[in-house]
Amino acid sequence: MPKDGGIGDSTRRREDIRFLTGAGRYSDDINVHGQTYAHFVRSDVAHGRIRSIDVAGAEAMPGVLKVFTSKDFEGAGGVPCGWLITSRDGTPMQEPKHPILAEGKVRHVGDPIAVVVAETKAQARDAADALEIDIEMLDAACDMKAALEDGAPRVHDDLSSNLCYDWGFVEDNREAVDEAIKAAAHVTTLELVNNRLVANPMEPRVAIGEYNPATDEHTLYTTSQNPHVIRLLMGAFVLNIPEHKLRVVAPDVGGGFGTKIFHYAEEAFVTFAAKALRRPVKWTSSRSEAFMSDAHGRDHVTKIELALDADNNFTALRTTTLANMGAYLSTFAPSVPTWLHGTLMAGNYKTPLIYVNVKAVFTNTVPVDAYRGAGRPEATFQLERVVDKAARELGVSPVELRRQNFITAFPYATPVAVEYDTGNYHATMDKLLELSDYSGFETRATDSKSRGKLRGFGIAHYIEACGIAPSNLVGQLGARAGLYESATVRVNATGSISVMTGSHSHGQGHETTFAQVISEMIGIDASQVDIVHGDTARTPMGMGTYGSRSIAVGGSAMVRAAEKVIAKAKRIAAHLMEASEGDIELKDGQFTIAGTDKSVAWGDVTLAAYVPHNYPLEEIEPGLEETAFYDPANFTYPSGGYGCEVEVDPETGHVKVLAFTAADDFGNVINPMIVDGQVHGGVAQGIGQAMMENCAYDAEGQLISASYMDYAMPRAGDVPMFTVDASCATPCTHNPLGVKGCGEAGAIGSPPAVVNAVIDALQRGGYDVGHIDMPLIPSRVWQAIQDATAAKR
């Protein structure tokens, strides 16, 4: 039994109290005295040359302080990209400038051209209508294949083409993979689209800039997953503000899902304008604006080939992808289709030879970057679809084909450069089949059939790399940042503790789970522990929260800092009890001399540290506060088996998701309730991708899904109750808590499970459908049924 409030306990979240009573403090809830309001005027065309901008009329409007255009940013840097990818031929990726406001050309719908700053939001909006902007429309590059052809419209005139990079991995395997595919007994080929998505955290982005001329200090309040990263990128690369003069605060943040990792132009704008105007400047995104300015996700077009020998062993895998970068390189965009994608192509399988080719393409669309899973959903989707298709072509069970090829011995070095430390894929598969009542499926299918419906069951077995990441490794791979995490454990004189973490919570519940870990380690009540995050003025330099890294990297940093605190506290306790340091044990908040009943309480030791009257000052410094930076030795590798059961109406093509089961291996779990919740949310987003979500552009590059009227978000009626389980735990071997991370799993494993289920249903119904691209909206499923029917005739 876990201890109340300790590791393994489903402690209720302390942050809920403020969220449930309306007392949360999100960025838009912050109002700075004297603030002004920024309204961004954005391009309504995909591609065009700016002939002229006349600001006079707008600046004459009531309440307007100034209209900003790119002219005001001469000398400022562009929004930087944090990852350099090298092409197969050894050349660096093409990296165009990403200006804060459009310079000369607009390159996507939503590209900011000018900003009106006024006394009120309404005045800023009104004045924006009076702005005269003359744009010469140009043909747009939208389709990735077409964008790479000779003569295609050029997104950036100063680049040689729309190709950002042509990446091959592992290049040394290329020929061997080609040979193995030629020699294979069977090759299954699949072409598919990983649909473009919009992350859509419910809180739209906000940025408030404030400047104090007395101290030359800037403050930025922003909806960010990683305030220190924003401070570094914006200060060093865009506005040339030294870090000690720049404070970035990310208070309560209403969801992120990746899209709040990146440094955005709006953040730099409000920071710059606050100084220029000597007034605070606030910008709050509308939802429609979010659709055309938040970085999008996914958008891959892929061909995958899986080679098998005569005994159905996987012998080689080759995959070729076009990845959309959009019009500019968002902060981590280049890493997503490469290192976060190619390194996961082994999945759960011992395929000996793998080659991944990715061409990243500039198009006249919103920049694309990491969205929940980031590269790993794209890898898992194609792999789990092609394995399912292979099973069907070979007439074997998709469960058995997977099992036959599972990796079973750990550690396992994949042919795509990563080493899985632990896992037990048969165990999660067993658990999945048990919890989803797989053996009872045929009975349920018969029942559906009697009602004229087609029932299907789909499986996907995923792996992901989390706990991002060993800094020296990612540095070799092109990252322009370290990926450690930090924590300061500050023990107060009376024994309560403040933990300052570089991690950031935007729904994950750090304030609760991180306190559980400290409570467990020291044995004091969790109510005595506070977790501070989201403010560069209060926390040590940290890299923030994404890639399911908080507990694995941030939690590890906190454990290391707490270990230092405990070691020092034991020395103090030893002095107080006149004992040898090595004999001191800490349990339940009491320091005891081993084998005796002599003890001293936690609070007595902490008080001694700060009131050092009876204290060995010549040996130990007063105070009790330690900081640790933790750089992980390896990624962590959560894995699991997901199962989806659907019913298809063959008359209409409508699909109902009846049940979804997730059997995950997250290693050790700090708070099972929170972990289950993370899986629920991830699965719902994955079902959303598979069933309804689609960010759509027309042929001219017009964004046609720019509101919740046009972009289908999963609602309560679109998803079933979920069955989730994390009992098949193989603890991570290289971090102190044995944790792997759980934030993205649901979104990674679920799309292929859903699509596999629908294909299964159609096949069982006698429709020979090989694949349908997501989202599986009724018209697409219906069309596939019609095509299969016609082919049979």
Add this chain to the structure above:
Amino acid sequence: MNDIKMKVNGREVTGSVEGRTLLVEFLRNDLRLTGTHVGCDTSQCGACLVHVDGEVVKACSMFAAEADGREVTTIEGMANADGSLNTIQQAFQDHHGLQCGFCTPGMVMAATTLLRDNPKPSETDIREYLDGNICRCTGYHNIVKAIMAASGQEVDRAALAAE
């Protein structure tokens, strides 16, 4: 400008607003009741749900002037008199019915009128009622569970499968 007067969370308030000022803007900007959130601009998401004369209203779809003379309740007015969480709020915490918390005020306001009108809703009833409230974090699972629990019912997997 229009001078308006209304009762918000039991307290008389007055204000002067433009004709185009939305109720949600009045609540957030003039009254600084920032618990009511704005998640979209097409009245789809439900983050701004409040009660006006006891009925759920998306505060982005009503002008402040329209609420003149009426009684408005926001999330700030939902806790028990002693400040403790009410039954529905407590159920949301007990069942982890929220993550980032942004949609949560709207969810609580919706759940309140649902349970008033339908004290023992089925899972389907709950999901249908929440059609106008988008949550991106929870996948709705624990929201449904929380509302079930607040109504004194347990979520029974077997019964759900049979539905």
